[in-house]
Amino acid sequence: MPVGAIIEFSHVTKRFGGVTAVNDLSFSVEPGRVTGFLGPNGAGKTTTLRVLLGLVTPTSGMATIGGIRYRSLPQPLRTVGAALEAASFHPGRTARNHLAVYAIAAGLPRARVDEVLHTVGLDAHGDQRVGGYSLGMRQRLGLAFTLLGDPGVLVLDEPINGLDPEGIKWIRGFLRAMADEGRTVLVSSHLLSEVQQSVDDVIIIAQGELVHRGPLSSLETQIAPRIIVDSPDRAALAAALGRAGIEFTTGRTGLLAAAPDPALIGHIAFTAGVEVSALHRQKKGLEDAFLALVNDNAHGHPHDEHPNDEQPHDGKPHGSNPNDTEPHGTGGEPA
Amino acid sequence: MTPFLRAIRAEFAKTLTTRMWWVLAAVMFGYIALLAGGLAALFAGIESGAISPDAAGTGGQGAPPLGSLPPLVYSFASSVGYVFPVLLGALSTTGEFRHQTLTPTFLANPRRGQVLGAKTVTLFLAGAGFGVVALLASVGVGALVIGAFGVDPLLGDSGTWALIGRTVLAMAMWAGVGVGLGVLVPSQVAAVVIVLAFTQFVEPLLRFASMFTEVTAGIGNYLPGAASDALVGASFFTIASPTGTSTAMLEWWQGGLVLLAYAVAATVGGYFVSWKRDVT
Known part of the structure; x- marks a missing residue:
């Protein structure tokens, strides 16, 4: 069984030209838990993850996995599996060949390709060109790529985007199972409600800065009931x-x-x-606590000044989830 | 297996798992076969008397001093076909940017210089393969047509086989030039436009124009197409020169070195321009 490693960001800053995408970010991610990496679109989540994966060079600071930078890992795919938001596929290549290319590059046995295709439920579509894939299938293929090296650390950027309800249920169980095996699981999302059923810890950033970190339940205390x-x-x-x-x-x-x-x-x-x-x-749940934190930082005024209490702030209808079995959400139920 | 060999194998898998390589190879074969076959028929016909010079529109002065016909026809493999390995190389690098496959590529192997080196070696070998296909068209079809007119196709001549070997080398280096251009100009559309405009229009004009004075002719010899023709040793261009003689071309090995220099300069430059940059 692969062992999880601690992911550590220490004072990571990234500037693109004059724009600061990530500012002095420090936090660590523990193995054996699912950690949600949350923040609105444009908060710097993807940049942060790309710094971790050696794809983006930080302006200052550094990010390590088990104390080693990604670019120095002797066998990166066996250590870290990463799926990033962008669809990184050649549309004319089949899923099986796509995975085979990177299995060869990382020195992994070819048999892993069929195994991971089976794990994500794409065995029947393995010989189809990726250009014909739906968004959900591409997400699954991205996930298959992360599993190629059976790594102890999983880094997933918005893995739930584009999945159907069946797929969402599946990935929640999958994330839980991975963490229960002792792996480190870092999952980014711009919606807490998407991941709140599966995460143990949350790290929230806004405008490139850390605004909250701690167990999921710590979010609740952020909001007084009204x-x-x-x-x-x-x-x-x-x-x-x-x-x-x-x-x-x-x-x-x-x-x-x-x-x-x-x-x-x-x-x-x-x-x-x-x-x-x-x-x-007031129907304020974790999502509102999350949004309040994020908006406080973004606009510099406290969340109690938002009178539009029952509307999801970002205009997306994810605020109230009918399947919400989240055990910490008791304070948020309407009377 | 060493990491570098693994990287080369992965690049081969990349090249061979999309349709691009065989589509390009098929178009190249057809294009060269048509030109080599057609011109071989025309010139061999004139030389053998099967086609009257008058019919060929040469004003009854007889066939122009063509030198030896077969090498000219055979050299079409590179003098006409070189654009195809350039495209293959350029598309293989620009495709990584366009489809954002640099992300999984660098995740699987974060040693970026090694990846670019493996890509260059892979495309060099693929370019050599293209050279073989191109020669099947120019020598295969060309010799058949020349022989059919009763002219000696010179297939037993060691000079012909030297030309064949140097054509394979030239085509391999052209693919390397393509890889370099692709990292220098990562935009796929821009790279393809540059390849087509330069090889089909700009360079032929420059080469033609440079031939009119001694000084410019010396400079013109260092254009990539001229260097390639020097390496191969024969070309329609050298024969169509306005001064009527093949003005002092580079030695074949000099031409090879010039072409190699283009490939290396573009690739190393491209490494700094795009390859080692942030992948976002």
């Missing part, structure tokens, strides 16, 4: 809350009260004789 309350007479409601000493902000769908208990707010409205038309916990 109550959304509304009334046909919003001014009267605001006055009542003010008298009761509850801090609140005015949002699009009502008032956002900084109190943990809906019953308390209901009581205040009732005793003030104000009709209540809406009263529920």
Whole structure:
């Protein structure tokens, strides 16, 4: 069984011309756990991973795998398997030949090609040219490439992009199984909800800088639960809350009260004789905690000033996942 | 197996697992066979008297002093066909940039200089293979046609076989020039346009123009196409020279060295221009 190694970034900075893509980034990734590497598009995730893989030379700092830089690894594909976002295939080459080329280059046995095609479920399409592949099949082929050398470290950039629900379920189980075998698994995504069911730890970056790192559950404490309350007479409601000493902000769908208990707010409205038309916990989950962290950094103002409470901030409908079995998400359920 | 041999094997697998190599080889074979066969028929016909000089439009002055016909026809393999190994080499490097296969390539082997060296060796050998195919067209078809007119195809002549060997070498080096051009100009479209424009238009014009004075003719000898013709030892160009004689061309080995210098300079330059840069 291949052994995982610690991935370590130490003060990595990368500037492209005058643009700083990654700024003084330091963190480590432990074996035996699935680590989510999160941040909005353009945060510098891909650049960071390319620095780790020796494809991009950092302006300063360095990234190592088990203490060794990628370019100095004696057998890179046996140590690290990486799938990067870009579709790196010659469209006229078959999947089997694509894998064979790199198996030869890395000195791996040819039998591995058929094994990994089987692992990712592409055995029936191995002799098809990659140009005819769907996005999901390309993702699987990218994954097959990472497994060629049976490495102890897996680095996957947006592996869930373009997969169908079946494929997403499959890859979640796959990531878990890899980590349980003791491998190091680093998975990037711009959506926490995509990976929150499979990751143990999160590393969040925004604008090239680290904004949060720790176990997934540590994200929850980032957000105090709040109550959304509304009334046909919003001014009267605001006055009542003010008298009761509850801090609140005015949002699009009502008032956002900084109190943990809906019953308390209901009581205040009732005793003030104000009709209540809406009263529920703010549907803030991990995704919102994530977005708040990211936006804080991006725009330099605190997340409580975002009144559009129930809308996913990036306009993508991934915010509430019906299959959400995430055990830490209890604080985020609507009332 | 040493790492470098592994890298060469991987580059061979890359070259042979897409359709490009045999499509290029097939087009090259047809093109050279047509030209070599056609011109062999015309000139052999004139030389043997089967075609009257008047019909050939030479104004009744008889056949022009062609020197020896068979080497001229055989040299079409490189003088006409050299663009194909250049394209093969250029496409093999620009394709890596275009399809972003540099990423898996450098993941599998992060020693980039070694990869480029392996690619150069591989394409050099593939270019030699193209040389063999091109000779099958020019010598195979050409000798058949020349022989059919009763002219000696000179297949027993050691000079012919030296020409054949040097043609293979020239074609191999042209593929190396292509690899170098591909890393120097990683944009595939730009590289192909440069190859076609330079080989089909710019260089022939320059060579022709350079022949009019002694000084420029000396410089013209160092153009890559002229160097290649010098290496091979015969070409339609040297015979169509306006001064009527093949002006002092380079020695065959000098021509070979000049061509080699082009390939090495382009490849080393390209290594710094594109190959060792960030892959994003």
